[in-house]
Amino acid sequence: MYTNYILVFIALVILFSSFVTVRQGTIAVVTIFGKYRRLLKPGLNMKIPLIEVIHSRVSIQNRSVELEFQAVTIDQANVYFKSMVLYSVNNPDEETIKNVAFKFINEQNFMQALIRTIEGTIRSFVASKKQSEVLSLRKDIVDHVKDQIDTVLESWGYHLQDLQINDITFDEVILTSMSRVVASNNLKAAAENEGQALLITKTKAAEADGNAIKIAANAEREAAQLRGQGIALFREEVAKGMTHAAKEMQTADLDTSVILFTMWTEAIKHFAENGNGNVIFLDGSSDGMKRTMEQMMSINVMDTITDKKKKS
Template sequence: MDIASLIPIIIALFFLAISYTTIKQGHVGVMTVFGRYRGVLSPGFNWVAPWVSVDKISIQNHTAELSFQAITLDQANVYFGCTLICSIRDSHEETIQKAHYSFASHRDLLTSISRLLEDETRTYVATKRQAEMIGISQDVVHQIKQNLAAKIENWGYAIHDLRYNNITFDDVVKNSMARVVAAVNERDAAVNEGEALLIRKIKEAEANGAFIKINAEAEKLAWKLKGQGLSDFREEVAKGIHHAVEELQSAGVDPNYMLFFMYTETLKHIAEHAKAGQTIFVNHDPNAPHGIMEAMSAFYKVQSPSARVNVSNG
């Protein structure tokens, strides 16, 4: 085979070698012919004409770490640190075309998104006071994220996550906030301590009142039982005397001897339980026992008619 016949084969192989391109997973290829858009290539092995230019762009997530400063309504400096995650919105050809031609480079894209995020955050912070910026709620983050997403949607991109992970203030502001928090905590502690003391005093008063009530009821019951016992004792004594009188009468003995016996037992009891130095004067007149029995008989007749006894005049 001569060289002339090999030239077409070599040319064909050369065109085949330069007419294919490989697109990595997570990327797409944008075809242009002499600078004009012609379509999108999917990931994998693709055949293209030699005069077709292919630009590869990533459809994976892009992360940007941002740090910036904002000023509140009361002129306090707030320093933010946040993380932004974004990517091409979808794999549709129109979306890919927007994402490819909106910016000259990926760096320009992240710069534009970062500036938009800073502007949205500063606009929000400018309407709030320093005390309100101690913590940004998720509702506020969602609002800023929505405003930012609506603007970059025209570029073919979407925001997947936005987190404010570091919010700091000037040292003077932080010291002031620390004093305010300490004062609030001290006030809350004093309020809680006062409420606890009040509750303790109320409980002590309730317990003391309950104790006094129970003690009074117990004392009342004790006096009632004591009176009932004394009444029962006297009733039993009266029954005993009455029974003794009946026994003496049935035995033919003068019942007045029982009164005299009670008199002598009383003297005996007094002598046994009296204190040292005390003196009992007893009438030793021969007629004294008779007079004593008459006096006692008359006393019982007046005090307890039911317990009367017959008194002999002999």
């Protein structure tokens, strides 16, 4: 009776071991006595109990790993990288899955090879560049790694989906010197901008002063012309008035010297009002007044002739 129970137990174990569940996104690799046999797709599968063995389960989903390592530039500067690698199985084909399952002893060996390959590729690239160039070559580093790694990963059955360099840093001394260089460049640029602004300000001020001088000169010239025209008109009107007055007095049989005396007294009055305390010597004799008036009349006549010539 005990034998029957044992046989039933063994039958149940064999029956249940014949069913295999494979998770979504995973492919199971089956071997017989250590030799590759077939693949099991996601879902419920059957295998030969005690003979077929699940060698490994290969994930075809995207996987990521973070890297932190150091490189040295051509000018002996230490550069520290923090990056993220995104990779996956190249495709779910049978040959690819076999390659992934049997290329490395285990997953740890594959990860070690992947990390060291990426680090070595970046180090060799950085070793040919100067420290001042590294920060601006982030995209070039990524492109270089992808070009170098893709072929190697495909031979392992994998594909590099993405490589992101999240952080690039240097030693504290280098960071301090870089900050000083940036600060000095900013100060230089600020000084150049201030110099240009000052030059523009000075230029505009000089142009404004020049325009003001031109405007003042033009205004003074126009004012002088107007003053000259006013004096000419005044003299002309005075001459006309004196001529008319002389004719009227001759018609009335009066002495024209009264006109000279009146003008003489008006002139003395004007001198007294506007002389500002200055001493002015005048010839008060009748001959002196007559001579002065004749000179004024002759000057007026000459100005009148000159104005007529200019107008013609």
